[in-house]
Amino acid sequence: MNEYKDNIPQHVSIIMDGNGRWALSRGMERKEGHRCGAEAMRIAAEFAVEKGISYLSLFAFSEENWGRPKWETDALMTLLMDTIHDETPNMMKNNVRCLFIGNRNNLNADILQQMDKCMAETACNNKMTLIIAINYSGKWDILQAVKQLLMENPSGDITLSQDVFFNYLSTAGIPDPDLMIRTSGEMRISNFMLWQMAYTELYFTPVLWPDFRKSDFEAALEAFKKRKRRFGKIEESINIP
Numbered sequence: 001m002n003e004y005k006d007n008i009p010q011h012v013s014i015i016m017d018g019n020g021r022w023a024l025s026r027g028m029e030r031k032e033g034h035r036c037g038a039e040a041m042r043i044a045a046e047f048a049v050e051k052g053i054s055y056l057s058l059f060a061f062s063e064e065n066w067g068r069p070k071w072e073t074d075a076l077m078t079l080l081m082d083t084i085h086d087e088t089p090n091m092m093k094n095n096v097r098c099l100f101i102g103n104r105n106n107l108n109a110d111i112l113q114q115m116d117k118c119m120a121e122t123a124c125n126n127k128m129t130l131i132i133a134i135n136y137s138g139k140w141d142i143l144q145a146v147k148q149l150l151m152e153n154p155s156g157d158i159t160l161s162q163d164v165f166f167n168y169l170s171t172a173g174i175p176d177p178d179l180m181i182r183t184s185g186e187m188r189i190s191n192f193m194l195w196q197m198a199y200t201e202l203y204f205t206p207v208l209w210p211d212f213r214k215s216d217f218e219a220a221l222e223a224f225k226k227r228k229r230r231f232g233k234i235e236e237s238i239n240i241p
Contacts (some may be wrong), residue, residue: 005168007179007225011055013200014044015192018184018237033074036210042090045175047214048095049128051221055174057131059192064102080134083112088118095127101170102136105112131174138194145169171196179224181217183209201227 016037023033024163041058048056060080066073084098091098100115107115115134149158158164166172176196180189185206189197203220205212 013057013177015182016209022208022210063137068111097125102134
């Protein structure tokens with residue numbers, strides 16, 4: 001079991017949900033919700049740095065999101081590309097390394113170029129690692145790991161274990177999330193880091209993502225401090241007469 005300084009989780013993942021509903025409830029177009037959601041991303045990342053969180057993973061765009069209208073997916077891709085460009089200087093200032101995970105096959109050359117540029121520029125930063133999942137799904141991650149493993153070991157001459165398999169996931173080298181936060185009141189993990197979140201503490205809040213601020217993040221961290229993470233083991237402090 002990991003030990004945490006001041007009981008702060010080492011890795012927090014966030015499913016940023018509710019942008020569209022936030023905009024529609026205010027009589028705005030859905031893309032305005034996504035734009036305001038980008039500001040919430042920046043605030044969350046800066047707060048994570050302040051709290052000493054080592055890894056923050058954000059679910060920005062799922063493979064399933066391609067089922068939305070083309071005008072919305074196009075707007076999302078443009079917004080993501082602009083956000084990556086605009087926030088890279090802040091990552092440099094805050095000593096944040098940025099990684100992108102997800103299926104690159106359906107992404108256009110412009111966003112791939114911006115992602116690669118950001119990763120290269122921030123590669124030496126070491127205060128926090130920001131993982132942004134774009135065109136990602138947990139099922140895709142497991143399948144691509146299996147494909148890689150079979151390609152590298154076609155004869156099947158490998159002793160397969162959880163540790164070995166972990167090295168083929170897109171999050172290889174990154175500890176599993178300790179805490180997952182989902183906004184907007186939905187209570188599911190929506191195909192995000194299925195392997196990695198086997199023992200993650202789940203926290204759901206009704207706050208829509210564009211309204212998510214430091215106080216909401218702090219509330220999630222406070223809830224995490226009250227959890228007892230036994231990982232299937234018996235709690236030693238329990239005395240049975």
